[in-house]
Amino acid sequence: MYVCGATVQGVPHIGHVRGALNYDVLRRWLLHNGLDVLMVRNVTDIDDKILTKAADADRPWWEWAATHERAFEDAYQALGCLPPSIAPRATGHVTQMVELIQRLIDRGHAYPADGDVYFSVTSFAGYGALSGQRLDEVQQGETQAEGKRDPRDFTLWKGSKPGEPSWPTPWGRGRPGWHLECSAMSTTYLGAEFDIHGGGVDLVFPHHENERAQSEAAGDPFARFWLHNAWVTLSGEKMSKSLGNVVSIPEMLRRYRAVELRYYLIQPHYRSTIEYSDEALTESAQGFRRIEQFLRRAAGSAGEVRIGKVPAEFATALDDDLGTPQAFAVLHNTVRDGNAALDAADSAKAVELAETVRAMTSVLGVDPLSTAWADTEESSGTDALGSLVEAMLAMRQQARADKDFAKADAIRDQLTHAGIAVEDTPNGPMWTVRD
DSSP, X not given: OEEOOOBOSSOOBHHHHHHHHHHHHHHHHHHXXXXXXXXXXXXXXXOHHHHHHHHHTTOOHHHHHHHHHXXXXXXXXXXXXXXXXXXXXXXXXXXXXXXXXXXXXXXTSEEEETTEEEEOGGGOTXXXXXXXXXXXXXXXXXXXXXXXXXXXXXXXXXXXXXXXXOBOOTTOSEEEOHHHHXXXXXXXXXXXXXXXXXXXXXXXXXXXXXXXHXXXXXXXXXXXXXXXXXXXXXXXXXXXXXXXXXXXXXXHHHHSOHHHHHHHHHSSOTTSOEEOOHHHHHHHHHHHHHHHHXXXXXXXXXXXXXXXXXXXXXXXXXXXXXXXXXXXXXXXHHHHHHHHHHHTTOHHHHHHHHHHHHHHHHHHTOOTTSHHHHTSHHHHHHHHHHHHHHHHHHHHHHHHHTTOHHHHHHHHHHHHHTTEEEEEXXXXXXXXXXX
């Protein structure tokens, strides 16, 4: 797998990490099925936006990039992403990029002009096949520079400018174009042909179209399958730094547990847009807590809940274009049945279902009983609170079963006074900490 990683120009927001989480779930599912997954997620550490923002902040461009690369890695780690097999930086692969450019020039698909090098779009017969673009409508979003033969041609190499970093090449000093970087890095580590190339839907054109064109024009079969995750939007607009409507990961993790944020971002289908709101995230977090509460109840009655096997319906859902909504439906139905078994004092059935739940949440990377989440300070505090609340809710359930409604109401009032809201649902009582 090759996944287009971050252009490290600023602090990551939830729109940035959504794709990383989607491909992390895919990777986990492939691993679960016994496949050996070599996963490459690149870092774009040289780019116009990085240079501009570093200059505005009066900081070296390389220091600006390195600072925000660490911020992205911290976000990935906090949200439970498995580390990539390698995370190559663009600046570390200029040699491979220059070699790729030379191959394209030798094959008649690229040409130098005044220190720049361009890819000739009309030289590649399959251009537009990935994105559905018509050649007569193509606009690269680049300025028309002197020496460019066709406005539809895109830049492979940018000639050096005063004050900008540059590297020596046969065509003069300069720096790589964005599209070139991913072609060089993916094939360096995965070979001329590899299985899966992922990225955001906003990269389909021009980035992925141009990646595909330059790679295949150079003679590489390149990616067999292309996957594109949709945006996270806020008020109907794509979440982006340029719009200013960002929800940064550090801020989100001050308000929600990381596992709850992960749960929220992976539950919708990866190709479906997420319209962010605090209300939607809070509701999603309650869904996770329902799973968490069931597993803790089951562990309390049995002493231990191991990881079992995923049900066939769950596997079918993920095998069908990573259908996480259907997979989560299977998960929640199993939790419902498990709570019913606990209420009926059928501990054996409850533990069996809890082991199935752990198997599914493990694949999704949101297993509440895993050390990945239990060892964090935030989770430890929540676990302690959860244990106390669950014990009181169990006492309340017993009081209701005994028709001692005065005692049941008194327990609920005690929880309410302590800031715990209790809602009775078909799946049993659900509690949340009130704002």
